[in-house]
Amino acid sequence: MKVLVLNSGSSSIKFQLFRNDDWTVLASGSVTRIGEPEALMRCRWADAEGTQQSLEDCAAIPDHQQGLQRIAEALAQTGALADTAELLAVGHRVVHGGEAFHAPTLVDDDIIEVIRQVIPLAPLHNPANLDGILVARKLFPTIPQVAVFDTAFHQTMPRTAYRYAIPDFLYREHGVRRYGFHGTSHHYVGRRAAQLLGKPFEHCNLITLHLGNGASATAIREGSSVDTSMGMTPLEGLVMGTRSGDIDPAVPFYLSKHLGLDNDTLEGLLNRQSGLLGLCGDNDLREIQRRAEAGDEAAELALGVTAHRLKKYIGAYLAELGRTDALVFTGGIGENSAELRARACAGLETLGIRIDAAANTAASQQERAVSHAESPIQVLVIPTNEELQIAREAVEAVS
Numbered sequence: 001m002k003v004l005v006l007n008s009g010s011s012s013i014k015f016q017l018f019r020n021d022d023w024t025v026l027a028s029g030s031v032t033r034i035g036e037p038e039a040l041m042r043c044r045w046a047d048a049e050g051t052q053q054s055l056e057d058c059a060a061i062p063d064h065q066q067g068l069q070r071i072a073e074a075l076a077q078t079g080a081l082a083d084t085a086e087l088l089a090v091g092h093r094v095v096h097g098g099e100a101f102h103a104p105t106l107v108d109d110d111i112i113e114v115i116r117q118v119i120p121l122a123p124l125h126n127p128a129n130l131d132g133i134l135v136a137r138k139l140f141p142t143i144p145q146v147a148v149f150d151t152a153f154h155q156t157m158p159r160t161a162y163r164y165a166i167p168d169f170l171y172r173e174h175g176v177r178r179y180g181f182h183g184t185s186h187h188y189v190g191r192r193a194a195q196l197l198g199k200p201f202e203h204c205n206l207i208t209l210h211l212g213n214g215a216s217a218t219a220i221r222e223g224s225s226v227d228t229s230m231g232m233t234p235l236e237g238l239v240m241g242t243r244s245g246d247i248d249p250a251v252p253f254y255l256s257k258h259l260g261l262d263n264d265t266l267e268g269l270l271n272r273q274s275g276l277l278g279l280c281g282d283n284d285l286r287e288i289q290r291r292a293e294a295g296d297e298a299a300e301l302a303l304g305v306t307a308h309r310l311k312k313y314i315g316a317y318l319a320e321l322g323r324t325d326a327l328v329f330t331g332g333i334g335e336n337s338a339e340l341r342a343r344a345c346a347g348l349e350t351l352g353i354r355i356d357a358a359a360n361t362a363a364s365q366q367e368r369a370v371s372h373a374e375s376p377i378q379v380l381v382i383p384t385n386e387e388l389q390i391a392r393e394a395v396e397a398v399s
Ligand SMILES: Nc1ncnc2c1ncn2[C@@H]1O[C@H](COP(=O)(O)OP(=O)(O)O)[C@@H](O)[C@H]1O
Pocket: 211, 212, 213, 214, 241, 283, 284, 285, 286, 287, 331, 332, 333, 336, 337
């Protein structure tokens, strides 16, 4: 049987099709620029001889309904999914599940309603995730749909980590608390780290750093999330591509009072015009590193602020955990930027973190240690695979 995983974003749908006995990827790709005049559909698959093939086309795709339809056509056309009856389940990434979901969940009308209710807590992510589910239900009406929540892994945090020091009724009546995100990724790399360490996950204390366009740090004690840097929404914490991460909560009041900015403008400013982009005008870390190397001061500052914030969270989580087995880097930046890994870990030797310069800069796409052989805390680079984790959890939920 096969499992289709969908990660439906505001203007894109990413997909992977797995065979569920050995988790081979049968096809993968995306539809991007949904709603623009020229959307792009990309699909890669292995043909009968095992040779990688790819298919790309550009055409207007006005909405998610047609985006998913296009994906289903491509999967049929390539033979990767000739008959939808071969599907055991469709797994969906859902960013916010509020306090309702601790595990992957079979989608029904009630579940859809709960996901709809938490839209105000993740306005950038949940509407598109929900669209993906609604469209997939129409397109594959007889196949079980499973929602896998970014927030679920963090539901083990203690109250002291998830409560904000604001009036109690805001939590009780309005759900204002830390939820945390990227849980699927933190969980996946945490388990892989335990395997590399040769210990059961339930015995491992880890700090996992998911550094992509969105970025978050998590403290894992004995296999459970006990703290994480993102908060009620994915805006809190580390410096991100276009999100500010932590700022003084008074900044928006000040901007509102003195510059007359309204709520929507402020939300856009902090979510889409801040972070690396706000500091230096670029949000692609490769370009920022190139500029910094050429002496560009704004790019150097962007790298410096990002590394400073990372180091602060690493230090905080070392203190929270007491004993730490490994620090794990993942996500496009965590996996590929030796520069940022080195900056974030510089000076942490007395706290037990010692990078090996040669291992850190060696070109590799593999899971690996980049710490010195004598570093008390191992530093690992582990490519994340949220889609595989979603596929596995979807199968668990239906069986
Ligand atoms: N070789 C590289 N060196 C440094 N940064 C990289 C490299 N490859 C990708 N990145 C950075 O990774 C980030 C995107 O991460 P990714 O995990 O793909 O994002 P998303 O959250 O959209 O899935 C971008 O800032 C990109 O510049």
